[in-house]
Amino acid sequence: MPNYICVTCGTQFANSASPPAHCPICEDERQYIGANGQQWTTLAALQQDHHNLIKGHEPGLTGIGTEPKFAIGQRGLLLQTPHGNLLWDCITLIDGETIAAVQALGGIAAIAISHPHYYSCMVEWSHAFGGAPIYLHVGDREWVMRPDASIVFWEGATKPLWDGLTLIHCGGHFEGGSVCHWPQGAAGRGTLLTGDILQVVQDRRYVSFMRSYPNLIPLPATAIRQIVQAVEPFTFDRIYGAWWETIIPTNAKAGVHRSAERYIRAITGSLA
């Protein structure tokens, strides 16, 4: 029985004889059903006409993204550290070429994902790399569409991994929304991998924070303050968002402060 994949969000479901009746992730107010209605594919079909681009961002950090664009279009990040590699955020497509390229970079010791929009084919990725544990914040447990023994739910404010890597619970966009701190990144000035929990915007100096990006639903000031407080104890100069171009190369922490102040001014009616 195939594991069907939702074409709009890229999430793979538990195996079933026929396509699932619904995609709860797309029916949620944070996503949407495409104009042509709910559509499904499979990994085998996706492998026929898509491939992955694998490209370094900086020493120790490699992006993995699918071409042509599929579903939400995020790219994952393979983070290399002395005691093993972390795949931060995940993508739907995995194939033999990708597995060989990732093996050449040291494989995957664990997977951690910012929020359910990037759960994608996480179980396929884990199984391809020896059942690597998948760390998900327990706040988003209900959004796992393909349960698996490799999934490890963590709770609380932070989860330290290895070599100084830390998962940080922020909430906001999703109840379990999380980011990853990589202290050695940006030549030791520190890096935050944020998915779209802190969304790097077009000017690459600011971030934004939304309950829904496609449907443009903002977050309340309390949620913005919670996100800023969560990352405040960590040193970082650079932010990598969920897409190839969404990077704040330097002064990112000051950018987060400026962004939060601007956002709260905008939603509390004092923009001028």
Ligand SMILES: [Zn+2]
């Ligand atoms: Zn979906």
Ligand SMILES: [Zn+2]
């Ligand atoms: Zn999202």
